[in-house]
Amino acid sequence: MKNPVPVVLSIQDMSSIGRCSLTVAMPILSAFGSQAVPFPTALLCNHLEYPNYEMVDFSEHLRPFMDCWEKNNITFDAIQSGFLASPDQIHIVIEAIERFGKNKLIIVDPAMADDGKLYAVYNDTMVQEMRKLIAHAHIIKPNYTEASFLLGHAYEPETVDEAKIHQLCKELHELGPRHVIMSGVPHQSEAVVAVYDGETDDLQIVSTTLVPVKAHGTGDIFTAALTGALMQGYDTLESANIAANFTTDAVKYTHETIGSMRDGLLFERLLGRLSQLIK
Template sequence: MSNAPKTVLAIHDLPGFGRAALSVIVPVLSALGVQAVALPTAVLSTHTGGLGTPAKLSNPGYGPAALDHYHRLGLQFDCIYSGYLADSAQAHLVEQAFSLWPNALKVVDPVMGDGGQMYRGLSADLVQAMQALCARADVIVPNMTEAALLLGDELPGVQGAEQAAGQAARLTKLAPEVVVTGVTGLSDGRCIGCVGAGRGGAGYCVKTPMIPRLYHGTGDIFAAVLVGRMLQGNVPQAAVQAAAAFVAECIRQTPEGADERLGVWLEAALPKLMPR
C-alpha cells in the first residue's frame, strides 16, 4: 500500500454553482494525485460573492457524525485542510479533526475577509476562533486582510509587500509556516504574489505577472495546490511557487470578458497539474 495516494480531509463549504471552495478544491487535489475527502461546513446554491443570497443547507450534527464515522472506519488522513467556517462554533469541528488525527499535516485557510473588510455575514467572534485554530496549525494561508485580523491590527488600506512580509514574520509566533497571499505593489505594480515565513528561517516572496482581473475562488485553488505539492514532498517555498503559477495559468485560460463572479475556467488548466 506504499503507493496509495495521500488523503486530505477538506473542511470547507460546497457551492453548487460558481468555481470556489470544495467545487475547485476536490478536482485540484485529484489532478495532483491526492484523494480528497470533502466535509462540507455548508452546502450553498452558489458561492457568496456577488450572486445574490444563496440557498443554504446546514446540518450542525453532520460534521461531528462524519468525523466519528471516519474514525470508526480506521481512515487515516495525511492532511486536515480547513477553510470557510459559517460561524465560530464550526471551529470545534476542525479542532475535533485535529485531535482525532494528530499526526496529519494541519493547514488552515482562515477565511474571514478581503479588501480590508470582513465578509458579510461573519461575526467578530470568528476571529478569536480562527486564532485558536491557527495556533494548532502547521501551515496557515491568510490574505492580507485576514493576517491583520489574526494579528489584531487595523484592517489594511494600502496593501504592499513590506507590510505583508512584516505580517508573515509576526504570524510565525502563531503558526510555524505562514503564507500571506494577494500581495500587490510588487515590481512597480506589475506583479502580484505572496510572501512566506517560517520559524527560525528567512522569509521569501513569490511573484507572478499582474493580470488585472479578480476572480472568486482563486485563493481556494492556490491553497489546494499548496497542500497537494507539500504532500508530494515539496518544501513550502516550492509549493507556493507551484500554486502561484497554476493560479496564473487558470486566469490565462479564462477569456477576457468572462463573468469574474463565476471563477476561473479551471477545467482547461487542470491537465497542467497531472503527472506526465
C-alpha cells in the same frame, strides 16, 4: 504498505455554483495525485458573493461523521480547512485535527475577509475563533486582509513593504504555525505571495503577472494546488510557486477567453499541468 495516493481531508463548504471551496479542492487535489475527502461544513446553491443564495448548515452532521470514521478506522495524511459556516464550526475543525491529525500535515486557510473587510456573514467572534484554529496549523494561507484581522492590525495596503510583510508573517508565526503563506500581498504591478518559515525567520517572495480583474475562489484554488504540491513532496516555497502560477494562469485564461469572472475561474482546462507534476 504506504499508500501512493495521499488522502487529504478537506473541510470547507460545498457551493454548487461559483467554483470555490470543495468544488475546486476535489478536482485539483485529484489531478495532482491525492484523494480529496470532502467534509462539507455547509451546502450552498452558489457561494455568498452572488446576489441571492440558499445555505444548509451541515454542523450537526459533522461529529457523527467523525464518530463513524473512527469506528471504521479511517485515517488521513493531511487535513486542510477553508471557508467555515460559523465560529462554532471552528471548534469542530479543531476536534477533527485532534482526532485525525496527529503527526499529519495541517493546512488552514483562514478564509473570512478580503479587501479590508470581513465577509458579511461574520463578525469579530469569527476572528477570535480563527486565531485559535491557526494555532493548530503547520501552514496557514491568509490573504493580506485576513493577516491584518488575525493580528488586530489596521488594514493599510498603501504602506505595505517587504519589512512590514516580514513583521506580519513573524507575528502570525508566533500564534502557532511554522509557515505563513500570505497571498494577495498589495502591489501595484505584480501578484505577490509571501512565503515565510518561522523556524529560520526566512521570507521569500513569489511574484506572478497581476491580471487587472477581481475573481472569487482564487484563494481556494491556490490552497488546493498548494496542498496537492506539498503532498507530492515539494517544499513550501516550491509548492507556493506552483500554486501561484497555477492560480494566476487560471485568472489569465478566464480573462482572455470568456472575460467574465462571475462563475469562477476556468481552471478545468489547466488541470493536466498539475498531473504532469506528480512525482
